[in-house]
Amino acid sequence: MKHYLHINNVENLQKTVEEAIELKKNELEFSELGKGKTICLLFFNNSLRTRLSTQKAAQNLGLNVVVMNFGSEGWQLEYEDGVVMNQDKAEHIKEAAKVIAQYCDIVAIRAFASLTDKEKDRAEIVLESFKKLAGIPVVNMESATGHPMQALADAITMEEYKVAEKPKVVLSWAPHPRALPHAVANSFVEMMQLQNADFVITHPEGYELDEEITKNSKIEYNQKKAFENADFVYVKNWSSFKNYGKVDNTDENWMINGDKMAVTNSAKFMHCLPVRRNVVVADEVIDSENSVVIEQANNRTYSAQIVLKRILEDM
Amino acid sequence: MKHYLHINNVENLQKTVEEAIELKKNELEFSELGKGKTICLLFFNNSLRTRLSTQKAAQNLGLNVVVMNFGSEGWQLEYEDGVVMNQDKAEHIKEAAKVIAQYCDIVAIRAFASLTDKEKDRAEIVLESFKKLAGIPVVNMESATGHPMQALADAITMEEYKVAEKPKVVLSWAPHPRALPHAVANSFVEMMQLQNADFVITHPEGYELDEEITKNSKIEYNQKKAFENADFVYVKNWSSFKNYGKVDNTDENWMINGDKMAVTNSAKFMHCLPVRRNVVVADEVIDSENSVVIEQANNRTYSAQIVLKRILEDM
Amino acid sequence: MKHYLHINNVENLQKTVEEAIELKKNELEFSELGKGKTICLLFFNNSLRTRLSTQKAAQNLGLNVVVMNFGSEGWQLEYEDGVVMNQDKAEHIKEAAKVIAQYCDIVAIRAFASLTDKEKDRAEIVLESFKKLAGIPVVNMESATGHPMQALADAITMEEYKVAEKPKVVLSWAPHPRALPHAVANSFVEMMQLQNADFVITHPEGYELDEEITKNSKIEYNQKKAFENADFVYVKNWSSFKNYGKVDNTDENWMINGDKMAVTNSAKFMHCLPVRRNVVVADEVIDSENSVVIEQANNRTYSAQIVLKRILEDM
The missing domain is CATH 3.40.50.1370 (Aspartate/ornithine carbamoyltransferase)
Structure with missing residues (x-):
């Protein structure tokens, strides 16, 4: 699997479900698989289950985990092309996505719908930008239109x-x-x-x-x-x-x-x-x-x- | 020890103190004890010493540590039974405590007194709810009425x-x-x-x-x-x-x-x-x-x- | 190197740059060097690159990493001597620096300029206080007057x-x-x-x-x-x-x-x-x-x- 943005990224759902149930019986079986690799969890929105379960899953696989709350710990990102960035957005996704990708091997993202602009939400601008720009696997931790995890x-x-x-x-x-x-x-x-x-x-x-x-x-x-x-x-x-x-x-x-x-x-x-x-x-x-x-x-x-x-x- | 909610949960205080002093001399002696296990630190209030020292102690024992600030990273919890939850509380402790417990092996909690409702504070509703519902060891990182750590x-x-x-x-x-x-x-x-x-x-x-x-x-x-x-x-x-x-x-x-x-x-x-x-x-x-x-x-x-x-x- | 507060703390810049380029080719070569040691990253200001890259670097060296956002997770510190602390500052740097130093082996700090008081900013009060009081290596993750990293x-x-x-x-x-x-x-x-x-x-x-x-x-x-x-x-x-x-x-x-x-x-x-x-x-x-x-x-x-x-x- 390259990215996990949509449930359809799972090749064989039934087989994947069965393997997950097997994994549950011995969750530390693959604890060496992620050794020396890092996953960044980027939260543009609050979270409890996703925050804790994804960290647990990553640690079970031996991954290093870095968590960042973009709202309180970072700043607002610009997603539009060609904008004169003289307002409240401090960084463009073009830089942010490429930069973040260099510090980790996988990036997982939570970015909810605005619920004000249907077309923008359907465009899944955050996830799609990372997918296009980051060059590393992108995981959906609930986006504007889907929660495949x-x-x-x-x-x-x-x-x-x-x-x-x-x-x-x-x-x-x-x-x-x-x-x-x-x-x-x-x-x-x-x-x-x-x-x-x-x-x-x-x-x-x-x-x-x-x-x-x-x-x-x-x-x-x-x-x-x-x-x-x-x-x-x-x-x-x-x-x-x-x-x-x-x-x-x-x-x-x-x-x-x-x-x-x-x-x-x-x-x-x-x-x-x-x-x-x-x-x-x-x-x-x-x-x-x-x-x-x-x-x-x-x-x-x-x-x-x-x-x-x-x-x-x-x- | 099952839980650490009160200083009386320590069976033999003098012996425990002496062992802690021994541990201090070689703090990495038991660094394999917690391997493959996870502790969640839940902060409903700010913290410096507790935040850093508990992480240090847990890592000294080989535990994975997951930190969550409930206020800024999560949402408000409901503790009362039978309430129609149509106000500002997004989740009931009955779900939250049981769910969190599934993602970790030990949960440590900081939840200060309201200082407005004496009986509620004395009931230690946060800690006692986790103790009752979570089914895993609960550690008090300062509650409404005690700071046994x-x-x-x-x-x-x-x-x-x-x-x-x-x-x-x-x-x-x-x-x-x-x-x-x-x-x-x-x-x-x-x-x-x-x-x-x-x-x-x-x-x-x-x-x-x-x-x-x-x-x-x-x-x-x-x-x-x-x-x-x-x-x-x-x-x-x-x-x-x-x-x-x-x-x-x-x-x-x-x-x-x-x-x-x-x-x-x-x-x-x-x-x-x-x-x-x-x-x-x-x-x-x-x-x-x-x-x-x-x-x-x-x-x-x-x-x-x-x-x-x-x-x-x-x- | 004892502290890294200023680019001049690097003894031989050219040699250091060349070694960094070597390190980049095999970033996990020294992954045992920091084992059993802890670095605290203290953020008095927001961060993206510094937050992620410093964690990555520390984990590459096997260090345990503890991150603290002083603003949202802690409280305001007093830096002046002899003050009657009856206002909004809850703790003096004299205690905070010494205490934090006991929970880690290295402390890295981000503390921006006020841009309102030139002399205070030039005095680098946060960094210098930690250097003076903490007794452990202090790393500058961008201070009032410098960003040597x-x-x-x-x-x-x-x-x-x-x-x-x-x-x-x-x-x-x-x-x-x-x-x-x-x-x-x-x-x-x-x-x-x-x-x-x-x-x-x-x-x-x-x-x-x-x-x-x-x-x-x-x-x-x-x-x-x-x-x-x-x-x-x-x-x-x-x-x-x-x-x-x-x-x-x-x-x-x-x-x-x-x-x-x-x-x-x-x-x-x-x-x-x-x-x-x-x-x-x-x-x-x-x-x-x-x-x-x-x-x-x-x-x-x-x-x-x-x-x-x-x-x-x-x-």
């Missing part, structure tokens, strides 16, 4: 908990007070399109994700109907894509509760976290024995580790 | 400098412009209650510490009388406990100066640092040869190291 | 790219919207004074650097004349030294463009970065094949590594 952890988790060869999987929107990005939902959809599953997306009308991503994935506007006989219920809020970045709907009736889970096939409850209890999901669901959110978060270490392992092997 | 460093320092079998030790309040927590004073008192010493606490009337902690420890309101023939003078400001978190008294006459030290038995001057010179203590005292504040800070490495060593040995 | 990287870069035994080297001021310190320019001048070169400084009248530093270095106020037949053009903005810290001049005509470079001897374009494109330098110059800014930044790793190697060897 989460999607891979989700695939690992579903492999561990699935009871049917072709499970029914529902991605459900849920309400949230703030405008959240589409990245997690997008990557989950893209990952599901690679799986042998009966996959349904449910959300209020008007909350359609980017059609270029959802393609022919089935959409069911009736949440309860979508949940019927589901084996996995994956919940996530996102802001409107059509009315870009806006919170048009906070309908409490879309919160996941026990009544809704009751019509499923004892579905596993999944969420990428952090989650707002009793807004996105009722305590009774997230605290139930069918909730696998903690195990899902744990698999973030192994999705990062299998990705970094593949990258190291191909260097 | 400091108290253990203090015990090491007193062992190194004591000239009598049963020294006279004075804990003296001193003035300070800001409201400070009780944690250091509390843990010092609790540690002294385990020692063979003539122990006296001195402070202005109304500045009594929590009686459940001071118990039968002697209180002498006349500071100079308390200092007579002292072998160790341990100085610390704290805000009012009765009038919780308030600064009722900034009486400059309580500052430690040479005249006061003159009535001691050439007492060693101790303070946990940071200290405000010429407010808490006069230059003439902290710069004197009887001041052991630097050595005391140095022992923070060895109190952390002996605690982490015990925890690693019992894993 | 950058100057050493510049010397390495010029050695790699020089085509003449005695090249013509121009240090040119360029416009910038904000008030910038003199540190980089100062150390470059001091480094050039140790070189066999035809060295010229060019800047608008009134923008003279500290005469105690420039000494007899040639100043040419006509920028284009200065550029004639130059082999290296080193560009940097600085605020006024005379009218201390003020931006008296933002004359766009001083920006480096292709016309100016055309009169040079195909000069290499150098800048320490970050650089504002089309303010300090036109795209056509920084994007040309004569621009060596990326290679120059890369050499920051090797200037740091040769300095740390020398310090470790002399411990």
